[in-house]
Amino acid sequence: MQIVRSAGEMQEFSEAERRRGRCIAFVPTMGYFHQGHLNLMRIGRQRGDCLAVSIYVNPAQFAPAEDFEDYPRNFERDSRLAEEMGVDVIFTPDDREMYPEGYQTYVEVEGVTNNLCGISRPRFFRGVTTVCTKLFHIVKPHVTIFGKKDFQQYVTIKRMVRDLNMDIEVVGMDTTREPDGLAMSSRNVYLKPEDRKSALGLSRSLVLAEELYGKGERNARLILEKVRALITGYSHTEIDYARICDTKTIMDVERIEGECVLALAVLVGKTRLIDNHVFGEVLKIG
Amino acid sequence: MQIVRSAGEMQEFSEAERRRGRCIAFVPTMGYFHQGHLNLMRIGRQRGDCLAVSIYVNPAQFAPAEDFEDYPRNFERDSRLAEEMGVDVIFTPDDREMYPEGYQTYVEVEGVTNNLCGISRPRFFRGVTTVCTKLFHIVKPHVTIFGKKDFQQYVTIKRMVRDLNMDIEVVGMDTTREPDGLAMSSRNVYLKPEDRKSALGLSRSLVLAEELYGKGERNARLILEKVRALITGYSHTEIDYARICDTKTIMDVERIEGECVLALAVLVGKTRLIDNHVFGEVLKIG
Numbered sequence A, B: 001m002q003i004v005r006s007a008g009e010m011q012e013f014s015e016a017e018r019r020r021g022r023c024i025a026f027v028p029t030m031g032y033f034h035q036g037h038l039n040l041m042r043i044g045r046q047r048g049d050c051l052a053v054s055i056y057v058n059p060a061q062f063a064p065a066e067d068f069e070d071y072p073r074n075f076e077r078d079s080r081l082a083e084e085m086g087v088d089v090i091f092t093p094d095d096r097e098m099y100p101e102g103y104q105t106y107v108e109v110e111g112v113t114n115n116l117c118g119i120s121r122p123r124f125f126r127g128v129t130t131v132c133t134k135l136f137h138i139v140k141p142h143v144t145i146f147g148k149k150d151f152q153q154y155v156t157i158k159r160m161v162r163d164l165n166m167d168i169e170v171v172g173m174d175t176t177r178e179p180d181g182l183a184m185s186s187r188n189v190y191l192k193p194e195d196r197k198s199a200l201g202l203s204r205s206l207v208l209a210e211e212l213y214g215k216g217e218r219n220a221r222l223i224l225e226k227v228r229a230l231i232t233g234y235s236h237t238e239i240d241y242a243r244i245c246d247t248k249t250i251m252d253v254e255r256i257e258g259e260c261v262l263a264l265a266v267l268v269g270k271t272r273l274i275d276n277h278v279f280g281e282v283l284k285i286g
Helices: A007-019 A035-047 A075-084 A124-139 A151-163 A186-190 A193-198 A200-214 A220-232 B007-019 B035-047 B075-084 B124-139 B151-163 B186-190 B193-198 B200-214 B220-232
Strands: A002-004 A024-029 A050-055 A089-091 A105-109 A143-147 A169-173 A237-246 A260-268 A271-278 B002-004 B024-029 B050-055 B089-091 B105-109 B143-147 B169-173 B237-246 B260-268 B271-278
Touching (some): A007 A050, A035 A050, A151 A169, A186 A271, B007 B124, B035 B143, B075 B089, B124 B151, B151 B260, B186 B271, B193 B200
Parallel strands (some): B024 B143, B143 B169
Antiparallel strands (some): A105 B105, A260 A271
């Protein structure tokens, strides 16, 4: 497994792979791997002749008050796990390599970023789409794998790839969960023991919502009322948003028709967790 | 010579060229070719094994009040000229192919677009950088050639390519001029006979400015006063801007130090013309 820190070197590596006719699969990450990341790599390993993973905590997607400095990092462990997963190359640049002095170009997706995390975190998606565009140009993948735990991010990347004619297949992977249902996230390490139980409110409310949907309920407001009640029934929880949106436009719906997603962002203690469920899909919890 | 209208087909064409190890040179244009375009193609022909030209009048870079509808078009003549220049493939999509329903992604370069045409035409550069990003992803060039007549556009594209790690060499070509000095432009056809003479004010003021610079003048304000007086001495002229800027930042300078450009935009009759000169460079006029 190679470890590459320079964009130019990574491009040379990828060009050489492409000239040999090899398919490059790419998993962009911020590191601190959990089973969800490893599952993304497993798909990547199946889809590509060459599997590239990036590890980069992207400052452009954090607001000043957010947890950029404190975001958990452990490159030693990550690179060991990546090697075990059969990764061929890790691209792990520093900030000077990615945003040198005078940097001034940004990629913005408008419509699908206007709701949900786009409200709570105004610069977040601009940072994500910009860094992903850069990483795609550096790693030159044929296929890239994103987790659907970050559902709005997944929709935004798919929209960007299509709009900008990037010749890349975007594969979405179902959320990986702890045995009790908690969606895996690098930020779960922030959870204090007393908050760990309250964090279950998110996945349990997804189960409740799918049950109501299964019984024929299509009124978004009624489902959201019960979801909110379930979540706030746990201690130390504060809902940032709980919305039901069309999966293509990420706009709120009143009735669940076509493909719709229940999207949650909840502060549990001081940790902001997100989770989601697309109505009608299988929900593997507990 | 092939004529391709679909982005997917163009990508397949380019991927096949790349797999064969061939270098793709790309000249993006809005068509209505003049000698300037043909000179861009000549460089492209020298630089690439395969020469691709796009012809697309990009609505995203025109404001509602601008000349998008009236912009001169002549595909028959353009494709004949391209074939004579040895072009291998023309990519000429329609608006539905480039901006299908639901389109919502834009690329923006911030700093270098804040002055000059970025003031007069607020959405212009966002349209240019977005369409060029799309065209680069569709045509997949190794090298692309831009005219320096649109100096700020050339600087903006270079900045974008570097910032977003696009693996493309951007080549700038000197402005092609009529024998009397007028910079060639597809918009010159708009000039009424009585305005054609007044249009010479632009190139003649560049000559004057370089003469003053050659004699040691470094005060931008003094040079600009004489430039403005020369241009407005012609009838039916109205200066949009006449500024001296640093070529890297496109910010106004008080003194000419390092590499600086005199940039002009002038309404001649109803036609907006631009021209520029980098101080100290050879000015081939008259």
